[in-house]
Amino acid sequence: MLSRHVNSDRVLAQAREHSATHRHGKQPIHEMLGRESPHTIPRQPAHKDYGTEPVPKFAIPSHGVPAADAYHICNNELALDGNPLLNLASFVHTSMDEYADRLMHENRMKNLIDQDEYPATQLIHTRLISMLANLWHADDQKESAVGTATTGSSEAIQLGGLAMKKAWQARRKAAGKDYFHPNVVMGANAQVAIEKAARYFDIENRMVPVDESTKFVMDPRRAIKLVDENTIGVFVILGSTYTGTYESVQEMSDLLDEYERKTGISIPIHVDGASGAMYAPFANPSLIWDFRVSKRVVSINTSLHKWGKTYVGAGAVVWRSKEHLPKELVFELTYLGSVEYSFSLNFSRPAAPIIAAYFNLVHFGFDGYRRISLHDAKNARLFARALERSTYYKVVSETHRLKPTANQSLVDKAKQATGIVDDIEAYMPGLPVVAFMFSDEFKREYPRIEQRNVQLQLRQRSWITPNYRLPSSSSSHAETEVLRVVMRETFDEDLVERLFHDLIEVTEDMMEEHKADVAQPGAGLGHARKSPNELAGPKSGSIAEKLAASHGEGTRPVGHDSVC
Numbered sequence: 252m253l254s255r256h257v258n259s260d261r262v263l264a265q266a267r268e269h270s271a272t273h274r275h276g277k278q279p280i281h282e283m284l285g286r287e288s289p290h291t292i293p294r295q296p297a298h299k300d301y302g303t304e305p306v307p308k309f310a311i312p313s314h315g316v317p318a319a320d321a322y323h324i325c326n327n328e329l330a331l332d333g334n335p336l337l338n339l340a341s342f343v344h345t346s347m348d349e350y351a352d353r354l355m356h357e358n359r360m361k362n363l364i365d366q367d368e369y370p371a372t373q374l375i376h377t378r379l380i381s382m383l384a385n386l387w388h389a390d391d392q393k394e395s396a397v398g399t400a401t402t403g404s405s406e407a408i409q410l411g412g413l414a415m416k417k418a419w420q421a422r423r424k425a426a427g428k429d430y431f432h433p434n435v436v437m438g439a440n441a442q443v444a445i446e447k448a449a450r451y452f453d454i455e456n457r458m459v460p461v462d463e464s465t466k467f468v469m470d471p472r473r474a475i476k477l478v479d480e481n482t483i484g485v486f487v488i489l490g491s492t493y494t495g496t497y498e499s500v501q502e503m504s505d506l507l508d509e510y511e512r513k514t515g516i517s518i519p520i521h522v523d524g525a526s527g528a529m530y531a532p533f534a535n536p537s538l539i540w541d542f543r544v545s546k547r548v549v550s551i552n553t554s555l556h557k558w559g560k561t562y563v564g565a566g567a568v569v570w571r572s573k574e575h576l577p578k579e580l581v582f583e584l585t586y587l588g589s590v591e592y593s594f595s596l597n598f599s600r601p602a603a604p605i606i607a608a609y610f611n612l613v614h615f616g617f618d619g620y621r622r623i624s625l626h627d628a629k630n631a632r633l634f635a636r637a638l639e640r641s642t643y644y645k646v647v648s649e650t651h652r653l654k655p656t657a658n659q660s661l662v663d664k665a666k667q668a669t670g671i672v673d674d675i676e677a678y679m680p681g682l683p684v685v686a687f688m689f690s691d692e693f694k695r696e697y698p699r700i701e702q703r704n705v706q707l708q709l710r711q712r713s714w715i716t717p718n719y720r721l722p723s724s725s726s727s728h729a730e731t732e733v734l735r736v737v738m739r740e741t742f743d744e745d746l747v748e749r750l751f752h753d754l755i756e757v758t759e760d761m762m763e764e765h766k767a768d769v770a771q772p773g774a775g776l777g778h779a780r781k782s783p784n785e786l787a788g789p790k791s792g793s794i795a796e797k798l799a800a801s802h803g804e805g806t807r808p809v810g811h812d813s814v815c
Contacts, residue, residue, distance in 0.1 A: 292324055333715050339736045339750070340717040342492075342526050342557045346741050348614060351607050355562065361602040363400065364593065372602045376400055379609045384569050386532050387541040387551050397576055398569035399594055400555075400605045404525035405444035406596050407552035407568035411521045412448035412486075414550065414570065417577040418519075419483040428480075436477050437486040438469025439722040440493050445486050445523060454483065462723045463731075466649070468496045471503040475510060484519045484549075489527030489540055493721055493733070494648045495684030497527060500540045504547045519549040519575070525566075526682050528553035533617065534624035535680045542571050549575040555608040558624070560615070560740065565604035627683035627738040628675050630747050634736060635685045637751050643693050643758050647686040647721070647733050649679040683738040688731070697765045702732050708757040714750060 291305035306312055306324065316324075335345035347355075358372070366373040384396035401407040416433050423430035434455035437445050441458070449456035457477045459469045468491045478485065485507070487500045500522055511517050522528070522540065528551055531538055542548050548571065555565035570576045582593045615623070628650060635651035638644040654677060672678070689702055706718040721731045736750070 334713055336741055337713050338715040339742070340715050342554070342737050343563050344556060344558070344560045344739055344741075345562075347560065347562060347607060347611070351561075351610050351614070354610055355603040355607050358603045358606050359601065363600045363602040363605060364598055369602065372606065375609045376602075376605055379605060379612070380567065380569060382609075382612050383553070383567055387528065387569060388543045389569065389571050391543060394572040396569055396571055397573050398567055400608075401552075401566040401568060401595065402564055402597070402600060403556065403566040404523070404552050404554035405447070405566075407554075407566045408444050408486075408521070408523055408525070409448040409451065409596060410568050410594065411550040411552050411570075412445070412454070412484075413452055414576050414580060415484040415519060415521060416452055416454055417580055418575060419481075421577060432481050433483045434479070434481050435483050435486065436474050438474070438488065438491075438498065440468050440491050441486060441488065442492045442523070442525065444525075445488075455481075457482075460723075466496050467491065467494055467647070467721050467723070468498050471499055471506050474503060475506040478507070478510065478516075478518055480514075480516050482516075482518050484521055487520055487522050489522055489524045489531060490682040490684075492526075493719075493735075494686040495526075495682030496649065497531070497538075497540070497681055500544050500548065504545045507547055508545070518547075520544075520547050522548060522551045524551050524553045526554065526557045529555065529558040529620075530624055530627075530682060531680065533620040534628055534675055537676065538680050546571070555611075556604070558620075559608055560611050560623070561604055561607045563604075564601065565608045567608075623740045624683075625675055626740060627742075628678075629673070630742065630744060631683035631685050631738045632678070633744065634738070634747050634751060635687070638685070638687050641755060641758075642690060643755070644687045645690040647688060648681065648684055650681040650683065651685075652679050653677050654679055685736045685738070686733040687735075688733045697762055699768065700761050700765055702734065704761060705734060705754070705757060708760070709753060712753050712757070714753060 290308050292308060306316060306320075315321075335341075338345070361369050361372055363369075363372065363376065379400060380396075380398040384390060384398060389396035399410070401410065412435065415435070419433055420430040432455065433453075434457050435449050436457045436459060437449075439458045439461045446456060448454070459474045459477060461467050461469060465473070468488065474485060485503060487498045487503050489497050489500070491498070500520065504520060507518050507520070524531075524540075527540075531540060541551060550568060550570045552568040553559065553566060555561045555567060556563045559565065576594070580594055584593055631648075632651040635646045635648065638646050653672060689697075689700070693700075703718045706716055709716050716734050716736060718732055718734050721733055723731060738747075
């Protein structure tokens with residue numbers, strides 16, 4: 252995370268020079284409150300030092316404060332964070348068993364890199380990698396898989412990309428060919444971590460256009476047109492961040508096989524299983540996406556803090572055999588007390604999340620993870636069907652739709668419509684993610700309602716739901732926006748019902764305002780309002796006005812700007 256330093260003295264000087272008005276023409280909030288020093292934190296009234304020197308916000312204090320004071324300062328600030336349970340934007344799971352909590356607490360001081368000092372921890376790390384290699388069927392190929400734990404899927408996929416680049420360079424050097432212009436192929440829907448891998452390691456990023464016809468994920472038939480002798484590999488995503496849709500590893504592999512037969516050029520595949528690699532094996536065991544596809548799949552990464560269900564900070568990458576991990580990328584360390592080997596983008600890292608990930612695999616077992624996966628999928632189908640039946644929304648994700656069959660009977664169609672079918676294998680595979688948007692009928696009838704206001708209105712009810720644009724190469728879909736809800740284990744059916752109730756209520760409130768605005772321009776949707784006496788009633792304030800009031804333009808606190 253990058254943060255911009257704030258020179259508090261300069262900021263204060265600028266604020267005092269323009270103390271009469273804010274840059275937007277409004278009086279700064281701290282002046283409205285009568286505060287001359289918005290860059291400090293005052294002591295609490297009950298504190299014995301109340302009224303004395305406050306604690307600076309952006310500089311280390313000259314004298315420290317008691318631990319209890321520091322705790323309350325931090326805790327009071329953090330109280331303004333959203334509720335992780337209601338953060339439906341995130342794929343990261345937010346709860347673990349109490350015994351996992353104990354393990355993490357008891358091992359919080361251990362450094363995973365210190366293999367000589369913590370040999371038992373290293374043994375658990377090795378077992379974890381073996382479990383993942385087995386889950387993804389590396390052992391089925393009778394090859395010696397190798398892998399490493401990471402801080403998450405972002406680091407893992409960058410290691411996978413770097414290994415493909417080095418392997419490609421070695422092949423080109425051996426053939427006496429140019430090895431300075433590598434490229435990698437991925438869909439335009441790729442998560443930013445994959446783009447980082449290309450940019451950080453000087454690899455040309457060839458983005459495959461996506462649109463509604465490709466379900467907003469990479470179409471292998473388009474991807475194959477972008478490969479050439481300089482292509483180090485193709486990233487195939489098992490679970491798009493945008494819609495949860497799986498890209499076809501098998502189809503991509505088949506097309507690359509055909510390409511190799513024609514050209515003699517072999518191009519590997521890395522599967523980005525950030526979410527899907529810890530969900531698909533349990534939800535859809537019959538789906539072929541991993542090392543079973545072919546030898547062309549050389550590596551797979553995952554986030555263990557997503558459907559692996561650990562707290563944030565755990566991931567892994569596995570190569571099907573040692574030959575796909577270039578030796579020059581593995582560092583031999585001797586200054587920690589023994590000969591140790593490392594392949595990572597950092598050095599020190601906490602061992603606790605890796606221990607917790609191993610605990611989960613032992614605790615849940617295959618059947619436990621499957622129960623959780625089926626639970627998440629069922630709730631996703633429930634929410635998606637409810638959205639479509641409301642007629643207000645159109646669902647873009649597909650896991651609530653039955654797989655197309657050549658001879659689907661009327662009974663099957665009726666079951667699909669009523670949601671009777673409870674077999675996950677009957678439905679389209681994908682993550683338990685519901686991506687949805689206003690229906691065409693809704694947009695025609697209420698053209699002035701902006702979908703982003705749904706996100707903001709739900710936020711006022713504590714629900715955190717992102718509204719974002721889908722990637723698209725088609726101008727007709729350039730402005731396609733969707734809302735997204737990620738189903739996790741702790742989000743039960745009761746919460747699904749409450750979310751749907753609030754969503755419909757918010758939507759219908761906006762519909763009423765739209766009607767009022769059409770009937771009497773200025774009566775809704777952010778236009779100039781009449782006085783409260785002229786427009787009495789509980790809905791006299793427009794949505795835009797409520798949002799402006801709650802977000803308070805001109806009230807943004809002075810502080811670090813962070814880029815994730």
